[in-house]
Amino acid sequence: MIRIENISKQNSHRLLYIEASAALNRGEKIGLVGPNGAGKTTLFRMITGDEQPDEGQISVDKGVTIGYFNQDVGEMAGRSAVSEVMAGAGPVSEVAAEMRELEAAMSDPDQMDRMDEIIERYGEVQARYEELDGYGLEGRAREVLDGLSFSQEMMDNDVGKLSGGWKMRVALARILLMRPDVMLLDEPSNHLDLESLIWLEQFLRGYDGALLMTSHDREFMNRIVNKIIEIDGGNLTTFSGNYEFYEGQRAQNEKQQQAQFERQQAMLAKEIKFIERFKARASHAAQVQSRVKKLDKIERVEPPRRRQTVAFEFLPAPRSGEDVVTLKNVHKQYGSRVIYDGFDFQIRRRERWCIMGVNGAGKSTLLKLVAGSTEPDQGTVSLGASVKMGYFAQHAMDLLDGDLTVLEQLEHDFPRAGQAPLRALAGCFGFSGDDIEKKCRVLSGGEKARLVMAIMLFDPPNLLVLDEPTNHLDLDTKEMLIKALADYEGTMLFVSHDRHFLGELSNRVLELTPDGIHRYEGGYTEYVARTGHEAPGLHG
Incomplete structure (x- = not known):
């Protein structure tokens, strides 16, 4: 239905595509993956005709309708x-x-x-x-x-x-x-809660048209796509299978290429040694000559291009007392809507509570009560001994100083840290090269979220209160964050719609439903096994 043939494309100074080819056939559901800035959105725009490739062509079969969803929704009113x-x-x-x-x-x-x-x-x-x-x-x-x-x-x-x-x-x-016959979806999972996400997953699985989508949610991608197109170094490579299969396949390909590269290097070293040893001897001149010619003809194997994934290691958080947060007889309502009515809740050291509930159930309200950014109408919320809290909410991004660069903001927050560790921290959260010199005011939502997260985790608190921390993070940064938080020694209370994040990091579940509040020992994976649903709004 759509053929991408030998396209090359340059954006300002960046080469995005070099003679890249791929195809989207009827009924295929394809995940488009690649690091931030690799050209995913540019590819969508070239398919819709909003941009043109510099060379090569993209052809769409006659009469094929295309629906394109992107993050820029434009004006809506009236x-x-x-x-x-x-x-x-x-x-x-x-x-x-x-x-x-x-x-x-x-x-x-x-x-x-x-x-x-x-x-x-x-x-x-x-x-x-x-x-x-x-x-x-x-x-x-x-x-x-x-x-x-x-x-x-x-x-x-x-x-x-x-x-x-x-x-x-x-x-x-x-x-x-x-x-439409073809849907192009650029990050459709970004602003959805868990119920909507699961509904969309089912809708797209039942959709009989062709689909090309990007998503920073690996579970969502795994359940929908049957093919992956990877953008890497200007090339488009197609893998059959879902995201998990692609990850395994890519790792295997890299391993094979590394082994081939090492074998060839060993062989080349042996040949060069022979040539060096005998090049001055007339008796070996013919042999030396033929080996030199052979070396010239050999096609060199490149070492695999390593994806730059940076690991971030926390400094150990100071230890808190055993009782971290205590809510007693908490009442909270907005207008006539009662959110909490005599709610008691205790969080103990090293517990990691994820909060589940449909829109409006009071998830963010609970985080705000614990963080002290809203007060209960009645009852008390108290923090235990030696508790140092870090609170990540969407509005935390407004606290950045627009006139400072990323590096200056970090230096402002940690004046005694020194440049080297701050540059390393920025690199872990995706600010490499010139990105560190960007002014905070020009950062995208995702970049701001990463910077706020970096500031919060550099000098780690022993209680993390996180409201949708992965909303704007790409797959690699999210993976880095999950690995870092898995080793975190402190206590966590969080809301997330990312099932991979929920499954890897929670060890307790608090479920807010219209017929009461339920607590589950064990994390999100056990919650799904016990309740038979992935989110409170879905049953069966």
């Missing part, structure tokens, strides 16, 4: 969320618009002399609308929005009043409702 979603549903939305115009014309006295013509056209348009299942469209739009966790009220209210994250969901719903 329509309800459900109307906004229906407006993106391809041909049927155009037919619906013409029907509305004709309905207005039929009740316009100035158009009386054209009424027969209008009524005739209305009949044709209505028949076409029925053919496209226009009358079922609103129901389907509401179904998709419901899957993405919209309440009926949010569906019917002005889309302009929604936050950026919810507008993203509206933009995603438009593409899903359209059901």
Whole structure:
């Protein structure tokens, strides 16, 4: 359906693609992977025709419809969320618009002399609308929005009043409702809660078109894709299988290439030694000559290009007392909505609680209560002896100084640390080379999140309170963070929609549901095994 043939592409000074080729065939579900800045979004834009390759070509079969979801949703206002979603549903939305115009014309006295013509056209348009299942469209739009966790009220209210994250969901719903022949999804999992993520996973598994997507969520990718296209060093390499298979295959390929490289190096060293030893002897001149020619002809094996993954090791956190946080008889409500009503909760040293609950259940509220950024209406929240807390929330990114560079911000926060360890810290969190000289104000959401995380973990607290810490992190940084936190000696309380993160790091689960609060010994993996569902909003 889509063929990428020998494309080359340069962005300012960066070579993104060098004679790269790949294909997307009917029914394939492909994950596009590669480090940040490798050119994933550029590839999407070249497929949609928003950008052109410098050389080579991208061809799309005639009549193939493409739906493209990206992080830049543009302006939305003036329509309800459900109307906004229906407006993106391809041909049927155009037919619906013409029907509305004709309905207005039929009740316009100035158009009386054209009424027969209008009524005739209305009949044709209505028949076409029925053919496209226009009358079922609103129901389907509401179904998709419901899957993405919209309440009926949010569906019917002005889309302009929604936050950026919810507008993203509206933009995603438009593409899903359209059901094009090919979906290009750039980070669709970024702003979703766990319930929406699992719903989207099921939707995409049942979608019969072709799919090309990027995602920083390895579980999500594993369950959907049956092929991986990797961007590495300007090339596109295709692997059959899901993300886990690709990781294993890549490691195996690197191992084989390393062994080949070492064998060839040993052989070359032997030949060169022979040539050096006998080149001055006339009796061996012919042999030396033939070996020199042979060496010139040998195609050299390159050593595998190592992916730069940096490990980050915590300084040990100071030890806290055994009782880390105690909530007693806590009441909290917003307006008439009661979130907590006489809630008691105890967190002990080295426990790692993940909090599960549908939107609005009170997950972030609990983190804010513990962090002291909101007060209970009644009851007490107290921290134990020697507790030093680090709180990561989305608003923490607003505390960076826009006029400072990344390095200056780190120096400002740790004036006695010295440049070398701060540069090493920045490197672990993805700020290498010139990135460290970027001003904080120009950083993307993901870069800001990484910088805030780096600041928090350099001098580690013994209690980490984390609200969606992986939201903007790419797969490699997320993996580094999971490995670092696995060795962390302190206590954790966190909310995350990343199942890999939940499974690797939690050892307790607190589930907030409408019929009460449940505690589970054991982490997220045991919670799924015991409850039979991956999130509180899903049963069965």
